[in-house]
Amino acid sequence: MLTKVIPFLFVILWSSGFIGAQYGLQFAEPATFLFIRMCISIIIFIPLLCIFNSVLPKGKDALHSFISGFLIHGLYLGGTYQAINLGMSSGLSALIVGIQPILTAIILISFQKQRLLFIQWIGLSIGFIGISLVVQGNMNWINTEHKYLAYGFAFIALFGITLGTLYQKRYCKNTDLIGSTVWQYIAALLIFLPIALFKENMAVTWNIQFIFGVMWLVLVVSVAAVLLLLYMIKQGSSSSVASIFYLVPPMTTLQAWIVFNEQFSLQEAIGFTLAAMAVYLVSRKSTPNLSKITIK
DSSP states (O other): OHHHHHHHHHHHHHHHHHHHHHHHTTTBOHHHHHHHHHHHHHHHHHHHHHHTTOOOOOTHHHHHHHHHHIIIIIIHHHHHHHHHHTTOOHHHHHHHHTTHHHHHHHHHHHHSOOOOOHHHHHHHHHHHHHHHHHHGGGOOOSOOTTHHHHHHHHHHHHHHHHHHHHHHHHHSTTSOHHHHHHHHHHHHHHHHHHHHHHHSOOOBOOSHHHHHHHHHIIIIIIIIIHHHHHHHHHHSOHHHHHHHGGGHHHHHHHHHHHHHOOOOOHHHHHHHHHHHHHHHHHHSOOOHHHHOOOOO
16 A cells, blocks of 8 residues: 555655745755755765665665766756756746656667557556646746756756666666665765856855755655655666656646645646546556566
């Protein structure tokens, strides 16, 4: 029962990251914001190593964790935050990243010789239609001056999270979750620090709102949601985990309605339902002879 609840709990927590990003970027620039977030995350994870008797991966396992962190946290978070900072709405950024299941399926079919059932392809199509309906009303730009650059960063985020989950599944499957996550956050920190130092002024408006936003992103997203993601990657298949991300744009829209009082229309409700249906269809256990997933 708990295993079935984890994906949906993950979606709720992960989706709040888009809201937190849009909220927190009012008080700090993207790399500076993410540098602070990574520092606090590492500080929190170090005692967790002792509490859960975890160990830091060494050698090749540490290197793989670094690469996974570069993709999942460096490219994905960095790309998303930069896109939103350049004027893209959180809903549109969530939509672009929501294409992940389709990109994952294409990669697996092209390089891993994985075959999906026909019903799973239907699920992927339904899911894309669903998330398009959900965020269609939230595609207004805050600032269109750097529109195409923002699109570029959003697609960097898409490729980062897609390749990162595949890489995590292939090379970090047997590593300690907490220890691997520490290396991932260190890798991300090493990415954001030089950008913050040389491309930004590192100015932060320290107030209750910013502190609350940072701590929410750290405790709820960087700790709870990320550990749930890594657990799902370790226990499940790549395509099934990717399909969970179809629920992120609808949930982001719902949370934006709650936090920012944005409209939640009937069209978005229909899209939410289609996205949920897509998760069910794509996550169905496949028959062994047609779609057994093999990550070599």
